[in-house]
Amino acid sequence: MSADVELQNVSVSFGNFYAAKNVSVKIEKGEFFSFLGPSGCGKTTLLRAISGFSEPSDGQILIGNQDMAGIGPNKRPTSLIFQNLALFPLMSVADNIAFSLEVRGTGKVQRRKRADELLELVALSGQGDKKVHELSGGQRQRVAIARALAIEPEVLLLDEPLSALDLKLRQKMRTELREIQKRVGITFIYITHDQGEALTMSDRIAVMNQGELEQIGSCHNVYESPRTPFVATFVGENNAFYGTVSAVDGDMVNVLADGHNFLAKAGDLGEGKKYTFKKDDKVIMFVRPESIFLKDQNNQADNIFTAGFKAIEFEGNLKNIYMSIDGKQNVRCSVSNAVDTTDLSNSKNVELKFSSRDAVVLPVGPLAVD
């Protein structure tokens, strides 16, 4: 029922412009796989190539080990859920869901039966006779899923289907999507620019930028061991310290930045390898805001520094503290709301610390621009 999807050196170009360039990835059977990247990075192009709406200008797409070249979208074992859902407004909910059966000539009674089954699967029993516009946003979402599942595709492709929903509903739908995927057990390929969505739902994530793959890995892997400055700053928040290598000791690197000598680990290159640096290399050291702590008397850490206080921002569960070193290097630190920060506003300088295990050193490269 489920199939693996393999992209081999796939490029999609429009004229001189490469929307996707030389992408190779193997997506396993029954996996929840996400392509994550900013808008315009080529992820939607890739999805359209997989579903058959555009042909790759180079490379091959294999679904279940079968080359898909020249096979139209209506003949592929994939179903696509569109960003705007593309429900048919003139049909009832049940007709929408059973559309794929209708065009294959299935009888009316059987269609209705299947539609009811699917409505139950997405927790919409009894809503089959409504018109699409009578449903709420979340319900429409579920109808779109049910419609895509009606012909039992081997691969379900999802093109940012949650982007139109408001925050609470989006969070709820994430859980639901994940559950549906587990229940039906087919391969999901999910496209999003929202790292929260990708991290919560996926088994593996591919981060894309400017048409190229930056990194493929599990959620933990991508978050904790970014391979490029782009990934480091695009997935989650990060403080970037520009500096030079002053000493190398195995995997540990000393970085001279803003008058401080920090100790950090070298970044992962994948497949167990790590970046190797030598003295005077220009590098960026990344430390996540939640890994920087306000220094207190009790515990020690291998990196301690002082920064000037600028502002504090309340975010509910967290507080973001904005500081700067010598007025140039900005530092952001996130602490739990439970931490008392009343005297911070009065003091000019704040003492901070972080562990070398939480700091990653990468060669200089472009960041994800906010």
Next chain:
Amino acid sequence: MKSQQALKILLGIYIFIFFAYLFGPLVIMSITAFNSAEFPSITPWECFSFRWFNEGKIAYDGQHLAGLATDWRLHEGLITSLKIGLGVVLLAVPIGLSAALVLTQVHSRLRTAFYSLSIMPVLFPGVIIGISTVVLWDRIATMGGGGLATELGRNGIFLTILAQACFISTYCFLIFVARLQRFDQTQEEAALDLGANQTQVFFKILIPYMMPAIASSCVIAFLASFENYNTTVFSILSDQTLTTVIASKVRLGISPAISSLALVIILITLTVTIIYEVLRRREDKKKKELEAEALFAQTLDSRLKKAKTKGLKIPKSIFGILFVVVVCIFGFNKMVEKGMYGSTCIAASEKEKKSNFADQLKLLQKNAEKASQQSSENGDVGEKKEFDSIFGDPNLFKDFGGFDSKTQDQD
């Protein structure tokens, strides 16, 4: 502040004048349909009668002025117009639809060229479309040598359908393009993705979506065909449509029967518009109620007001209609009282006119002699004679245009 108010009043007056200009002539024409006089006018008012809707009358000078119900030429023209309208709808709507669909699929430069060609017929003067169709098909008919081509090429109805379809297709095209612009193309993709083939996508997704546009372009195409004159007058050849019949009637002398025809058309238009408007408002209201309900279901608190309990609400327009009806009944009563309705009134006015008839006839003859003298004087090969031949004797106008021949002589 005060100048603003003055401006508003001025604007109001302007709008009033504008609409008076728009409707005044039509209203006056409608009223003349009920005047029994053979020249359509309000003053002098002869008698109130329905004769122009029914049998018409034999005028005092012996000319038969047919009423609406007895004018067989109008009836034949109407039937021809209906046939042509149907043909145009069948031809123009599919053409317009196909062009609009293709427009969404061609790009950049080709698109501009395609679009320009598609809308060109609207920019052509209507007479030219009629003429070009006729000359082309006359040639085809001559070359056809008696076969089907000849028969078609000499068939006015066929030619008129072609000529009208030429530019009415553009109307349909524009309607479809407007609708397609709002079409979400991902729906087609979704259907394809779900396994439909292209033909299925067309019939199951596109056509249902286009249905309102198809309906309205059918109506527009039919109406445009029905009321077209400029193109039809050339392409119809020896046949007659309603518009060409009206035109020849108007040209030969104006009769109140045309007023009554206009009134019928106005009433039909009004009825259709009002029905359409009422239906639309009802739908709007329903939609609003549905939306309110959905909102109510979503917002679970009591911030929203409950829907008002439905009472017997009388729309304000009813008072307007009632007022018109009352005025009509009152006016009609007054007219009957004064003896301005019925056969006695008509008989009386006939008698009076007959006594004037002899004088009128003399004047008419005098004028005709004078005019023919003039035209032979300056009419060698010049245009003058040709013009006269189309528009007939100019004196004809004088009498039927209701001009007092004495003032004409003084000019």
Next chain:
Amino acid sequence: MKYFFNKNGPLISTYLIIAISFWFVFLIIIPQLYMFDLSFRPNIPSLLRGGPDDVYTLIHYKHFLFGSQTSGESYNYVDVGVFFNTLLIAILITLINLCFCYPIAFYIAKVASPNTARLLIVSLIIPFWINELLRSFALRILFAGEGFINNALLKLGLIDNGINFIAMDVALYTGLNYAYILLMIFPLYNAMETLDKNQLEAAEDLGSSMLKTHFRIVIPHAKAGIASGCTMVFMLTAGALATPVVLSSPNTFWFTQLIYQWFNMNDNWPRGAAYSVVLLSVSVVFVLLMMRIFKVKIGEIVR
């Protein structure tokens, strides 16, 4: 092409191609080209077409400019006069229509409440669906010698004798103005409706006078609508036949009436075709001119 077939499937592709090529080729291009060709040919019976007498000639265009060879005048003052009179009047009527309709369109688009606007639009459409001939007829009733206006004026004692409105062409010009008023209002209205009301308020807030607001904000915004309305009204007025037939006086002619005459009365089709080509060229030139002046695309003119 292959992409086209793939996208639409064989059945629909065939339908699209047949319908469009029938329209473009048989209804639009070939008739116009043939008419153009015919305008350069002598007036001979249609059976002799293609024979030795059927040669290219400019006599019809010459006739338009210089008149028939038998007449003594060096130019065809009658026809050329009618031609320029038609153009001039058409331009005047277009301008008058524009000034006349602008306030109404603005009122409906931006001042009136949605319900009022809707009502006004519907009442604008109603007269439009009534045949042009009948609308002209209504005006003829008003303007006739014993018509409504004359009688009213006589009764009020403003005049002593009836005014011959038809011979003075007042009736014709009013009729042409009346006939296409809606084709001016709708493009204007459509263009103005898209104007954000906030812009007007902002202009007022910044101290702009009303006139200035119109010249700096509304008119530039409604440019395409103005171009569209003017083009449509001019084309229809210059190409009008129904209104002149009903309302023109026996000694005034509209250019279309000349064409009609060569066609139906004098049976000189090539000459009628030549006159049509003249009219068509003027139309094309006018559209191009409007596109130039207003810097709009053809698609913005016809909507």
